[in-house]
Amino acid sequence: MTSAMGYGKQGQAQNLKLPFAFKAAALALIFLATVRVAAAQTPPGAAPQAGQRGKDVMWMATADALIARMLDLAAVKASDYVIDLGSGDGVVVIAAARRGARAHGIEYDRALYELSKREAAAAGVAARASFAQGDIFEADLSAASVITAYLSESVNLRLRPKLLALRPGTRVVTNSFGFGDWKVDDAASAISLKGLLAPFIDHPKDHCFLVCNAYLWIVPAQVEGRWRVGGGVLELRQSYQMVSGSLTQGGKSVALAKGRLRGEALSFTVGDTEYSGRVGPARIEGTARRGGVSTTWYATLER
Template sequence: MARHPALLGALALALAATAGCRAGGPGFSGPDILYVATPDLVGVEMLRLAGVTSGDVVYDLGSGDGRLIIAAARDFGARGVGVEIEPALVQTSRESALKTGVGDRVQFLWQDLFATDIRGATVVTLYLRDDVNLRLRPRLLRELRPGTRIVSHDFGMADWRPDRVQRVRGPDREHTIYYWLVPTDVAGTWRATLRPAEGPKAAVIELHQRFQRVSGTLDLDGRRLPIEGRLAGDQLSFTAEELAFTARIEGELAAGRFAEPGGRAGEWSARRQTSR
């Protein structure tokens, strides 16, 4: 997997600023990124942090010599797709997969990572560069399903803060792994019904969203309460003063539970009326 920071500490920083051009295929050209392989132990920790299982489809965007996709299939039982713009590396990856015995579980595509169809991924792995991650970010948020896991070696996503960060000591330096869950879209006005023991209550929930962070207001019983919450894929949780809510979001519908002070609880549901 791979692409960037260099082999030794200070040299890594220099290469980050001066990465050279890579070859492109017919009709496309790749980002200006130097290929440097992810150390095997770092790749394994990336897959562990993402919780990869045999039910996953792992996409490695900028897959280099294919080692991470091969490890996902060999060690975790997953299926995998490597996307690489350098044809010699694609060929190396395919040969390595056959030698390892996972050729039936993986494929390596000679494609531009900005044009590849990524909708089938349940896990996406990256070792690119901050600016390249930022260019990819709109596609990741738009095309990946809520709950898809993204792990990036050493490079973040600007103001899309990671859900988790892990440090891994490699042979020559410390590596950083960033982890995100793709959040669903909840922004807008929701008409809600709360069902406490004493009977149903109508409410209006106004939600604002910045990636996985959620804010807004809850209008209930003549009061307007501030909301603070967050998303984990399609799972929404928020508080409105003394009330705590959880719900699963499915498109324009929300359904879950709420808890009141004193341990009282009930179900609630909502339908989005307007989006933002």
């Protein structure tokens, strides 16, 4: 999905053979009209229109069937704090609040923001659903345990550093769009027959045609570095949740296999030993299993 922002040619008036004052007035009018169009938002009280422009992406609601899949993927429960980025008319926030979670929506369009508050009150979840009118790039997301988003690939890429800096284990779930080379941790899809009827519905809120996709990422802990383990050295390299490296003990170095992070949970194998552990600040603690025998292990960060 791309925003409608930025289309249309401007500045043609300067080629006309007209007096300067006239040209200036024409340019001013064009400028004002452009600013007005660029700032166009839902008029207060009016029903939003699918495809209407938004700050960075247009408005389109997530199909109900997909909202359920997204919240299932993120395993949303009552103890969660869900933040929907670009919350539109509030459907995702309301659905999360209906599951007992506290949920918060950030929406730039003031009329959509006002509408979402009314919808949450009408749904009887206003106590657990809150909304803020503002820009997702300026919002503090640090309290979230779950982030939901239906934006665009390019907006997701701009958001990626902010999301990767969230608490390890924070679940990020999107409708349709990914985060470039950050591989998904899980995915689900929903069938929406309603989408097929979209051409015949006056103001369809979503255009999920038949199959709609949801994706999940879990913010990984930072493990890259050199760790001291027993008498040896564990060298870890990291690309998002994918971990590689080597374990060197007694002068012998063996490459890690199947290295993976799921939030703070680290797992990898070295030869026929399976390591699992929890990554804390400068320390990893866990269990090593070999031939049905488990032992504990820990590592401390050298640098």
